[in-house]
Amino acid sequence: DIVMTQSPDSLAVSLGERATINCKSSQSVLDSSNSKNFLAWHQQKPGQPPKLLIYWASTRESGVPDRFSGSGSGTDFTLTISSLQAEDVAVYFCQQYFTTPRTFGQGTKVEIK
């Protein structure tokens, strides 16, 4: 199974400041035949189901604000919130869909400082 490891486990950021979350996979999730990274980011607000934010490591889902961006390739990925808003308080999970079983990072809790 591919193990996904996120860092940090939690972070507190001031409103309007940048938040950066890292995700590392135990093996590459890059398909060299199509140059796609099979990596998604989901946002989970308290009491709600997860919501897809980003897929193919860097493609924003429709309706997701452009302050959210994803980067990285192979085994190392980053989710950046460029200017944190109050409504961004949530837990963020990375997930690989390169292979089955689909696996998730342990989650990163983002709070307001």
Add this chain to the structure above:
Amino acid sequence: QVQLVQSGAEVKNPGASVKVSCKASGYTFISYYMHWVRQAPGQGLEWMGIINPSGGSTNYAQKFRGRVTVTRDTSTSTVYMELSRLTSDDTAVYYCARELVVVAVNRPFDYWGQGTLVTVSS
């Protein structure tokens, strides 16, 4: 609009089974795989299994094989997840999540159900 509506919360005794439903609407049912993922209290997300609603084929996480069964009813666009021999460790919120069917190319989960809390307690 796309909706995945799950059945309500359940309380079960240890050793019992639970069956959770996920009713899909707003899209072509057989065009999307359905996954089941669970989240224990305060914990992360754990993938359990997948069903192809078109033919009914399934694949389960090694941890749950022999204990989980995922089925579907195409006439009602509903997927079911049954988990047997429950223990307190199975107390969790269970989610269904869909994935677009694209031959030979996995896709991300793009919609999730609202979740069903299953509590196992004597």
